[in-house]
Amino acid sequence: MKIYLDNAATTPLAKEVFEAMTPFFLQHFGNASSQHAFGREVKATLEHCRQTIARLLNAHPDEIIFTSGGTEADNTAILSAVEGAGIQNVITTRFEHHAVLHTLQHLQKEGKITLNYIEHDHSGNLNLQHLEQLLETSEKSFVSVMHANNEIGNLNDIEKIATLCERYKAIFHTDTVQTMGHYTHNLQRVKIHYLAASAHKFHGPKGVGFLYCRRGTPLTQLLKGGGQEARLRAGTENIAGIVGLTKALELAYEHLDSHQAYIQGLKSQLINGLLNHVPHITFNGRCSDADKSLYTVLSVSLPDAGTDLLRCLDHLGIAVSGGSACSAGAASHVLSALKITPGKHTIRFSFSRFNTPHEIDQVVASLTGILQPVAA
Numbered sequence: 001m002k003i004y005l006d007n008a009a010t011t012p013l014a015k016e017v018f019e020a021m022t023p024f025f026l027q028h029f030g031n032a033s034s035q036h037a038f039g040r041e042v043k044a045t046l047e048h049c050r051q052t053i054a055r056l057l058n059a060h061p062d063e064i065i066f067t068s069g070g071t072e073a074d075n076t077a078i079l080s081a082v083e084g085a086g087i088q089n090v091i092t093t094r095f096e097h098h099a100v101l102h103t104l105q106h107l108q109k110e111g112k113i114t115l116n117y118i119e120h121d122h123s124g125n126l127n128l129q130h131l132e133q134l135l136e137t138s139e140k141s142f143v144s145v146m147h148a149n150n151e152i153g154n155l156n157d158i159e160k161i162a163t164l165c166e167r168y169k170a171i172f173h174t175d176t177v178q179t180m181g182h183y184t185h186n187l188q189r190v191k192i193h194y195l196a197a198s199a200h201k202f203h204g205p206k207g208v209g210f211l212y213c214r215r216g217t218p219l220t221q222l223l224k225g226g227g228q229e230a231r232l233r234a235g236t237e238n239i240a241g242i243v244g245l246t247k248a249l250e251l252a253y254e255h256l257d258s259h260q261a262y263i264q265g266l267k268s269q270l271i272n273g274l275l276n277h278v279p280h281i282t283f284n285g286r287c288s289d290a291d292k293s294l295y296t297v298l299s300v301s302l303p304d305a306g307t308d309l310l311r312c313l314d315h316l317g318i319a320v321s322g323g324s325a326c327s328a329g330a331a332s333h334v335l336s337a338l339k340i341t342p343g344k345h346t347i348r349f350s351f352s353r354f355n356t357p358h359e360i361d362q363v364v365a366s367l368t369g370i371l372q373p374v375a376a
Contacts, residue, residue: 002317003359007201008150008178008297008350009321013244014203020247021205024240032237033228042239049246053210056253059187065211065219065229066242070177071099073196073211076222076233077173078103080194081142082112084218085171089138091116091131093156094337095124095149097175099196101333104144118145124154124285124338128164135168146175147183151334151348152285153297155179162191171217177201177209178294181252182260193217199241203352204248208241259353264295266351266360273364274300278371284340298349301340302371309345312370318363321348 004012024045030038032046047061054061067073078100081087090104090113108115116134119127126145135141143165148155158174165172173194176185181202187195194217198209213219213232223235252259271288274281284299286292302309313320322332322345335346349363 001362002319003355003362004319005349005351005355005359005363006319006321007352007355008348010200010206011203011352012354013205014248014251016251017204017244017247021240021244024243028239032239033226046237046239046242049242052246053249056249057185057187057212058189059212060215062230063187063212063215065213065232066237066245067209067211067233068207068238069200069209070097070175070196070198072222073194073198073209074099074173074175075103076211076220077194077196077213078107078142078144079222080213080218080220081171081173082107084220085140085142087140087142087171088113089116089141090114090144091118091134091141091170092144093118093120093126093146095120095152095154095334096144096146097150097177098333100144100146100175120337122338124149124152124334126156128157128160131161132164132168135164135170139169141165141168141170142173143170144173144175146177147179148176148294148297149285149334150178150297151332152299152338153287153294154285155292155294158192159190166191178297181249182256182294182296184253184256187212187214199245199248202248202252205241205244208238208245210245255353260295262353263351263355264290266355266357267295267298267349269357269360270298270349270363273360274367277364277368278302284335284338284346296351298351300347300349302345302347304345307370309347309367309370313347313363313366316366318366321350322346 028042030042032043050061050064053064094117104115107113119130145156145161147158162172171193174192175196177198180197193214195212200206219232280303282301284301287299
């Protein structure tokens with residue numbers, strides 16, 4: 001029996017999404033930029049998808065730009081603020097995805113920006129008073145704070161951050177790769193300037209995502225070439241992927257409350273099982289707090305077990321991770337920022353609606369079995 005609990009890395013494609021995508025591989029294969037009937041048909045589908053996503057997010061269709069995923073969307077937002085808006089004062093956190101951190105650190109190294117980090121405590125709670133102090137130091141700032149962390153699951157209050165940014169006329173970017181399709185986003189109510197999302201985190205296909213760019217916010221073309229996406233993102237659109245993204249987001253919004261309740265139940269079941277059967281376990285960040293963490297992620301640390309826990313679980317058919325798949329093989333910058341005690345083993349469990357309570361019981365039993373000889 002194989003158990004997949006690495007959904008923060010990627011999720012299985014929903015059957016309905018695959019079925020929606022299939023005709024755009026086989027029958028409706030035209031190029032949306034072509035002027036003949038094949039192209040016009042696909043162009044109409046493309047714009048329908050844009051309108052659907054905009055409706056779900058309470059945005060305008062021309063604010064949705066399709067990309068290859070979250071990394072491209074993040075990079076485009078950052079370069080648009082720095083090059084398009086001429087911003088030099090940048091504020092972020094030490095917990096951001098490398099698509100954000102590495103891009104900002106590269107710009108800092110080139111001398112294009114001054115990079116400031118928001119203070120945080122041992123659980124990863126951001127000090128928003130410090131953010132306000134940083135905003136006060138510059139007339140023009142760019143703030144990049146993710147909605148939820150992909151390793152420890154901490155949720156950040158992007159509504160409060162957006163309000164602060166609006167007060168100080170700062171441009172606000174948020175990476176919602178882990179929360180899109182899992183929470184609602186009302187982009188008329190919350191003043192976000194740039195928002196990044198990726199389909200494969202909510203049961204859509206890999207290699208497609210979108211950038212939301214609020215009307216009136218500068219947008220610099222990252223990819224140069226053709227005039228696709230209203231001349232904002234060159235390259236032939238991935239129509240099948242965009243159809244899949246749209247269908248996945250529609251399904252997510254249609255069943256949002258029931259899926260959240262079900263997955264939160266699985267997470268609570270695992271927390272209780274680990275507490276009852278695994279000694280000396282600790283939870284990283286705020287991941288065990290249902291109100292302050294992403295309900296799809298649970299990050300735990302265990303004392304040195306004298307064995308490779310991830311490999312042992314893999315041999316038993318259980319797929320989990322130590323952190324971000326994008327940083328495999330490297331020390332986690334997130335755990336380092338939290339000063340997690342060296343020598344501890346960290347496991348990230350991440351859930352989806354396709355997991356079952358029986359699987360959770362199996363994981364607890366398997367982990368207990370691995371650790372029993374060590375405890376003895």
